[in-house]
Amino acid sequence: QVQLVESGGGLVQAGGSLRVSCAASGRTFSNLYMGWFRQAPGKERESVAAITRTGSRTYYADSVKGRFTISRDNAKNTVYLQMNSLKPEDTAVYYCAGRSNGGLYYYTTPNEYNYWGQGTQVTVSS
Numbered sequence: 001q002v003q004l005v006e007s008g009g010g011l012v013q014a015g016g017s018l019r020v021s022c023a024a025s026g027r028t029f030s031n032l033y034m035g036w037f038r039q040a041p042g043k044e045r046e047s048v049a050a051i052t053r054t055g056s057r058t059y060y061a062d063s064v065k066g067r068f069t070i071s072r073d074n075a076k077n078t079v080y081l082q083m084n085s086l087k088p089e090d091t092a093v094y095y096c097a098g099r100s101n102g103g104l105y106y107y108t109t110p111n112e113y114n115y116w117g118q119g120t121q122v123t124v125s126s
Helices: none
Strands: 003-007 010-013 018-025 033-039 046-051 058-060 068-073 078-083 092-099 120-125
Touching (some): 003 092, 018 033, 046 068, 046 078, 058 068, 078 092
Parallel strands (some): 010 120
Antiparallel strands (some): 003 018, 018 078, 033 046
């Protein structure tokens, strides 16, 4: 089994920055495909970013492209999401997700992931 624990959420003003982290345990982290998702009240969970097992390739949703950066440190078993130029519409619970096997570079839909963290709230005030 894999345990994922997010941290780093909080309240920030529009235009500000936050970095959320996700620490993994229970399995070799470098074998996991990782992604970040978010879910706002009344909305479906949506993909934000994804990263290959080595960190060599990344994916971003159009809504965050150029503002968010996903990265991972396999030595620390941690994936990060650096969020800059935050907007009120970025307000959501942010979840990290992991997938233990596959043949693609990364995965971008919730049902493609095996493991989920508990989520961390990010609130952007206008």
